[in-house]
Amino acid sequence: MERIYLDHAATTPLHPSVIDEMMPLFADVYGNPSSIHHFGRESRRYLDNARETLANTINASSDDIIITSGGTEADNLAIFGAAYSNKQKGKHIITTVIEHHAVLHACQQLEREGFEVTYLPVDQNGLVDIEELRSALRDDTILVTIMYGNNEIGVIQPLAQIGEVIKAHSDSIVFHTDAVQAYGIVPIDVTQLKVDLLSVSAHKINGPKGVGFLYIQKGISLIPRLYGGEQERKRRAGTENVPGIVGFAFAAKLAQAELNERQAQYLQYKQTMIATLREEEVDFTVNGDLDCNLAHVLNVYFPNTNVEALLVNFDLAGIAASSGSACTAGSIEPSHVLTAIFGSGAPETTGSVRFSFGYGNSDEQVNRAGKMIAKIVKQLTKM
Incomplete structure (x- = not known):
């Protein structure tokens, strides 16, 4: 059958070409990217090139890309990191009722920690009402997290318009989007979307599982969720999965070209x-x-x-x-x-x-x- x-x-x-790209690294490129010897430097070269490729797919700088274990970790780093980093300014967060559970459950945990969350409703097509968003914004709003493309019904939110409304209210509000389902399917330019944080996962675009990234706009402060080494500019501890990241970058390059x-x-x-x-x-x-x-x-x-x-x-x-x-x-x-x-x-x-x-x-x-x-x-x- x-x-x-x-x-x-x-x-x-996994795309066959992604497998071909990853396989040699498992055997030959095994150095720790943080090591200063030849083997470490070789791994670092692969890692840096992959990060540059990923950044180019969203019109960002490679310095703005933090490698994660996938979309869930990227969402959690964005939401908890922004909330904790900005709580002295306020504790109000805005999201929608149709977010992925990686976002909804993170927001619910923050509510248990004393933050206040507004869950915006959606219309019959799953779209956010811009005026309801505008009305929900407050002086103590510190974070807005609204997904780009919904993973269940596929609705695409008007992110650029949403970003304009947020920034018109206050430049200090951090705007995050879960773009896991949209990445590789629709063009993404972080400057046009006016987002500060953007989450992506490799396994949605014929890349390997267990790897993703969080785009962090320059000037945005996040308190890390993992503590250990100083990898990823001290924002995400842990030795990088070089074969997975290289496979992710190659899958992203294919998706961008096609x-x-x-x-x-x-x-x-x-x-x-x-x-x-x-x-x-x-x-x-x-x-x-x-x-x-x-x-x-x-x-x-x-x-x-x-x-x-x-x-x-x-x-x-x-x-x-x-x-x-x-x-x-x-x-x-x-x-x-x-x-x-x-x-x-x-x-x-x-x-x-x-x-x-x-x-x-x-x-x-x-x-x-x-x-x-x-x-x-x-x-x-x-x-």
């Missing part, structure tokens, strides 16, 4: 899936506005179905999809994103599936998957 992977928003397969091609290809897959479901006369609706959405993410509601039954039957048919964030896989609780949009108890929260496209998919494959999905949905709705 052919298995069709339609869960690229959860994680992506950005327009990938966007068009993933959008075609999305359109093929929608067209196939319509041709098969399946009852469904798309969650979120397709006009302001990540090209690779498609969240679909199938009335009179249960997401667990859908996913189990899809898997038996060889189709890998998801109910939303992979970090909540196995949970029987409805998606917090869809609950925020449609309300608690709404059928969309228990009958929606996320399909996400990427490297290794083809239009013919997506069409074939769509027909199998339609058949399964029809069987389940009859039951």
Whole structure:
């Protein structure tokens, strides 16, 4: 049985070229980048070159890139680091109800430590209301954290406009965005987005797991979350994973070079899936506005179905999809994103599936998957 992977928003397969780039380093480049001898200097050269490549993908300086173990650590370093560093100015933080749990759980922990957090609602498409954001800003607001592209429904927030509103209120407010799902899919220029902090992860762009970065604009102070050595300009202790970082940089370089091609290809897959479901006369609706959405993410509601039954039957048919964030896989609780949009108890929260496209998919494959999905949905709705 052919298995069709339609869960690229959860994680992506390593690109063969990335594997080729990483393999020699495991055997030959083993020095500690902090060592001053030849072996250390060689590792440092690979690390510096990779950091420069990563910085170029977002129009930043290599000095602004802090390597982390992934998106979660980058989000935590940004949120806790900015909160602790600026608490003398105030303890008010603004975020949204549809953030990734790496952001939401960090904010909830800060609430337990005496910070106050405003959770902005979103509209039916998952978009933040700019005027509600403007009204929420206060004199004691120190941090705003709003994700770029949502990992469940794919909605893209108007970050540049959000950044302008924040900076017009106060230049001292730190603006962070979780760009994990958007990086490598949409163009990112940190100067145009007016963000101070930006989180990224390698495994979403056909790079290795366990590596990411946090962009920190010059002049932004963060209290570190890890203590030990003086790596990453004393902001993130721990010996760097040089093979992983080199693989990350190569995956990022590929994604940057193929950005327009990938966007068009993933959008075609999305359109093929929608067209196939319509041709098969399946009852469904798309969650979120397709006009302001990540090209690779498609969240679909199938009335009179249960997401667990859908996913189990899809898997038996060889189709890998998801109910939303992979970090909540196995949970029987409805998606917090869809609950925020449609309300608690709404059928969309228990009958929606996320399909996400990427490297290794083809239009013919997506069409074939769509027909199998339609058949399964029809069987389940009859039951």
